[in-house]
Structure formats: structure tokens, C-alpha cells
Amino acid sequence: MNRRNRLLIVDDDAGHLTTLKTICRSWKYEVLTATDGGEAVAAVRAEPVDLVLMDVRMAHVSGIEALGQIKAYNPAIPVIIMTAYSSVESAVEALKAGAYDYLIKPLDFEELKITIERACEHAGLKVENERLRAQLALDWGTSRIIGNSQAMKDLMEMIAMVAPSDATVLITGESGTGKELVARSLHLNSPRKDHPLVVVNCAAMAESLLESELFGHEKGAFTGADRRREGRFKQADRGTLFLDEIGETSPAMQAKLLRVLQEKEIVRVGGEETLPVDVRIVAATNRDLEKEVSEDRFREDLFYRLNVITLKVPPLRERREDIPLLANHFLHGFAEKNRKTAKGFAPLAMDMLLHYDWPGNVRELENAVERAVVLMTGEHITEKQLPLNIAKDYAQSKEIDPTPAVAPPTDGTRSLEEIEKEAILATLAATDGNKSETARRLGITRKTLHNKLKNYGIG
Incomplete structure (x- = not known):
């Protein structure tokens, strides 16, 4: 965080208020105080507050009444209610009014510390999720799936049909094709769009860490687990959980994921309590899972649980007509x-992009264009700014030896001008755009080369 969390502590008991203020400051929180519910409401309206810790019984405006007014003003602020009266009725009343949690006096300070930390973390996640949802609505809708090819039109049509359902979806495709973009579009066009989309890269962490990341853990479950932590399944409650690179998970983790899909419940690492989860699963892989199943590297039962609906994202080389759209975007x-x-x-430059096979797919194209933009000196990207491997591949695709300045043989169907142009462009590509070297190899003057390129519309 850029600043410490700011707590507002509200209690009409001066001694208790001072004690709480001192303890919370020792935990590195910024602390404001109030002695009445009315003061608390005024303080929340006056300046930003990350959490309110408030007594339930005060002389003028009670904690329950102040809680209602605070929630009406800003429902995102977590409020923890304290009371010396441990009646079920007051606890239910506080929770119904929107309290985050309910603590009994005399307070257990260790419990208080954990509750405050959890409430601040929860509030931070809510703010981040709201920010991400706003960003996704602007940047990751189906309008960002760019392409006029038939393959992409078919994919977008499938997204439109599948998104409103709760069906589990398996997205397949090579690395860099945009599988996560498809997952985001599914979520944003689903009834779950107002709840979190949580992304987990299953290949990015060890199995022991992945289990804790997905299911959460109890305090003391392992070394360093100094407090309970909610996992990604609970964070995605009522939303969507995107399991990227699902094919990289171990057999043990596959068994645990299968259980969640079947039972719709999880158990935190180090815990025994089963917790229900309401999550839509979208998974993605660049592996051939059917082959992985046949070779006993992926559980068959999990594969069929994931493979309710399959969306295949085509590689860029199979939709070359989309390259100009993507490149210009x-x-x-x-x-x-x-x-x-x-x-x-x-x-x-565009001809080179169209002839390249793009093994890294859209991600590679994006990186190539970013590089070209950084290096460009005029208003157009030329072959000089493109990566060297693209130029070399272009020369090879034309079946021209880039070294000798010899025009390719005619097959009787092309004009001499077309053959000449092809030879010039291929040689220019082979010399990485060096016009002097191109002219030398072709046996013409640099001025003649310049005039010919000008006629082709190439500066």
C-alpha cells in the first residue's frame, strides 16, 4: 500500500479508547478516535477511513444506529462492532445492519488484530475487484477480440452462446493466441459479471503453493502461515475462476480439483471444515489433453469434467487476414x-508481417509492433524496424537466395515488372533494409533503386 490503513475507533469509555488507540498504533495503523456514534458518522464523512472499530452501546447515538448511517454513506467501509453484552440478538442486529464482524468485550487482542487485518484485506480486494471490473468492461469485452476471419467469427459466436450459461469451459490453443482474453469475454458476458473474475496460472507455482493459493489455509498449517487466508476459490465466490495452464498440474492436484468440481466445496490447507463454493470454472491449456489422458499424464475423469464446452482459439497463421487489423490496433x-x-x-513491412508464421501468435505480433514503434523515426513502420527473424523468414518464404542478385525464374504467368519487384523486395528484406547493399547485389545504382521503390509506394 502507498499509505498505512486508517482506523476509526469509537468508544465512550475513555480508558478503553486510549488502550485500543495505543495497541492499534503499535500495529502500524493510523488511528482516528470518536466517543459517540454521531461523531463517528461525521468523521467518516470528513475524511477517508479504511475501517471502523465501534462500541455498540454509547450515550447519544448507538453503534447500531451509526453503523446504518456509515453503510448508507459508504457501504465499502468495513465496520467491526464491540460490545460487553454477548446477546445473540445484538449480534444478529449488527450483522444484518452490515457489520463485517462482531467482537465481545473484554477483547482478545490477538483475535482483534487478525480480524482487523482480514477486514482490511477484504476491503482492499473489493476495491481492486471493482477497479478490475471497470477496466475489463472497457478493455476486455468481445470488442477487443479482433478479427474478421471466419475462424474468429465462429469463436465469437460460440462465446455469445456459451457465456450466459454456467457450463464449465475448456479453452484450447497455442501459447499467445489469447486464451485469457476469451475467458474474460466469457465472464463479462455472463450473469456472473458483477462478481470477481479470479485468474490463477497453474504453471507459475509449486504444487504446495498452488494448493494454498486455490483453497486457502488455516493459521499454522505450515511454516509462515501466521494467519488464516482465503484461497482463490472463495475469492471468486459467485464469479468465475480461470485456471490457466491446467495441463501443468500434478496428478495429486488434479484429484483435488476433480473433488471440487464434483462436490462444489473446498477444505482449506490444514483445516477440516468443508466450505461450499459457487464458482464457474473456465480452464485453458496449450497441451493436447486427450493425448495427455492417453499417456496417463492427465486424469480422464477431470478431463471430462472440464471438457463440457471446448473453445479452440486458432493460431495466427490460420487467420492471416486478421494480421493487418491486429497490427494496426x-x-x-x-x-x-x-x-x-x-x-x-x-x-x-506489412507484406513481411503477412508472410511470417508467428509461432508466438498474437503475443509475438504485439511484441514485434511495440519494438517497431519504439524504433520508428517516421510516420510509417518500415522493414527496418521489424525483428530480423521476420525479414529472414520473408526471404525464405519467397524461395529466393538472399545473397545473389538474381531474379527468380518466370513461370510464364507474371509480367517482368512483377518479377523485378519481387526480386527487389526480397533482396531488400535479406539485407535488413540496407538500400546500398541491395543496389550492389542487384547491380543497379542506389538512385535507380530509390526510384523503383518510390514507384512501389515504398519510401
Whole structure:
């Protein structure tokens, strides 16, 4: 955090108020105080407060009454109610009014510390989820799935049909194709869109850490577990849990995930209590899970649980007609980010992008365009700014030896001008855009090369 959490402590007992203020400050919280519910409401309205710790019985405005007014003003502020009267009725009344938790005097300070930490963490997650939801609504709707190819139109049609359901979805495709974008679009177009979308990369952590990350853990469950922690399943309650790289999980973890899918309940690491979860599962993998099943590397029963609906994201080489759309989308975004004026791609540069196979898919294209924008000096990206491997691949795709300046043989169907242009562009690509070297290899002057390129629309 950029600043310490600010607590408002409300109690008409001066001695108890001073004690709580001293203890909470020792826990590195910023502390404000009030001696009545009315003062508490005024304090919340006057300046930002991260949490309110408030007595239930006060002389003028009670804690329950102040709680209602605070929640009406800002429902995101967690309020912990304290009382010396441990009646069930007052506890229920406080919780119904929106209290985060309820503590009995005399307070157990260790319990108080844990409750405050948990409440601040919960409030922080809610704020972050709201921020992410707003960002996703702007940036990750189906409008950001860019493509006019038939393959992408089919995919978007499937997303539209599947999103409103609660069915488990398995997204397949090579690395870099945009599987997470599909998962976000499914969530944003579902009835769960007002609840969290929680993303877990199953390949990014060890099995022991992944179990705690997914299911949470109890205090003391392992070394360093100094407090209870809610896992990703509980954080995604009523929302969507996206399990990326599900094919990388171990057999033991697969068995635990299968149980959750079957029973719709979890058990925290180190705990015994079963906790119900209401979560839609969307999983993704770049592996062939059917092959993994046949080779006993992935549980067959889990595969069938995940594979209710399968969405395959096509690789970029199978939808080359989308490359200009994607490239220009990235171009304008990175140009704005880098405060540059960009009008588009020179013809040779775009031709190179269209001929490249993109083993890294959309992610590789995005990185290539970002690099080109950083290096560009004019208003158009030229072949000079593209990665060297793209230029080399272009020369090979044309089946031209980049070293000798010899035009490819004609098959009788192309004009001499077309053959000449192809030879010039291929040689230019092979020399990484070096016009002097290109002219030398072709046996023409640099001025002649310049004029020919000008005729092709290449500066």
C-alpha cells in the first residue's frame, strides 16, 4: 500500500479508547478516535477511513444506529462492532445492519488484530475487484477480440452462446493466441459479471503453493502461515475462476480439483471444515489433453469434467487476414503510449508481417509492433524496424537466395515488372533494409533503386 490503513475507533469509555488507540498504533495503523456514534458518522464523512472499530452501546447515538448511517454513506467501509453484552440478538442486529464482524468485550487482542487485518484485506480486494471490473468492461469485452476471419467469427459466436450459461469451459490453443482474453469475454458476458473474475496460472507455482493459493489455509498449517487466508476459490465466490495452464498440474492436484468440481466445496490447507463454493470454472491449456489422458499424464475423469464446452482459439497463421487489423490496433495503441505519430505500415513491412508464421501468435505480433514503434523515426513502420527473424523468414518464404542478385525464374504467368519487384523486395528484406547493399547485389545504382521503390509506394 502507498499509505498505512486508517482506523476509526469509537468508544465512550475513555480508558478503553486510549488502550485500543495505543495497541492499534503499535500495529502500524493510523488511528482516528470518536466517543459517540454521531461523531463517528461525521468523521467518516470528513475524511477517508479504511475501517471502523465501534462500541455498540454509547450515550447519544448507538453503534447500531451509526453503523446504518456509515453503510448508507459508504457501504465499502468495513465496520467491526464491540460490545460487553454477548446477546445473540445484538449480534444478529449488527450483522444484518452490515457489520463485517462482531467482537465481545473484554477483547482478545490477538483475535482483534487478525480480524482487523482480514477486514482490511477484504476491503482492499473489493476495491481492486471493482477497479478490475471497470477496466475489463472497457478493455476486455468481445470488442477487443479482433478479427474478421471466419475462424474468429465462429469463436465469437460460440462465446455469445456459451457465456450466459454456467457450463464449465475448456479453452484450447497455442501459447499467445489469447486464451485469457476469451475467458474474460466469457465472464463479462455472463450473469456472473458483477462478481470477481479470479485468474490463477497453474504453471507459475509449486504444487504446495498452488494448493494454498486455490483453497486457502488455516493459521499454522505450515511454516509462515501466521494467519488464516482465503484461497482463490472463495475469492471468486459467485464469479468465475480461470485456471490457466491446467495441463501443468500434478496428478495429486488434479484429484483435488476433480473433488471440487464434483462436490462444489473446498477444505482449506490444514483445516477440516468443508466450505461450499459457487464458482464457474473456465480452464485453458496449450497441451493436447486427450493425448495427455492417453499417456496417463492427465486424469480422464477431470478431463471430462472440464471438457463440457471446448473453445479452440486458432493460431495466427490460420487467420492471416486478421494480421493487418491486429497490427494496426497495436500500432496505434503503442504510438499513443510512446507519444509518437504513426499512420501505418510501409507495404513491404506489412507484406513481411503477412508472410511470417508467428509461432508466438498474437503475443509475438504485439511484441514485434511495440519494438517497431519504439524504433520508428517516421510516420510509417518500415522493414527496418521489424525483428530480423521476420525479414529472414520473408526471404525464405519467397524461395529466393538472399545473397545473389538474381531474379527468380518466370513461370510464364507474371509480367517482368512483377518479377523485378519481387526480386527487389526480397533482396531488400535479406539485407535488413540496407538500400546500398541491395543496389550492389542487384547491380543497379542506389538512385535507380530509390526510384523503383518510390514507384512501389515504398519510401
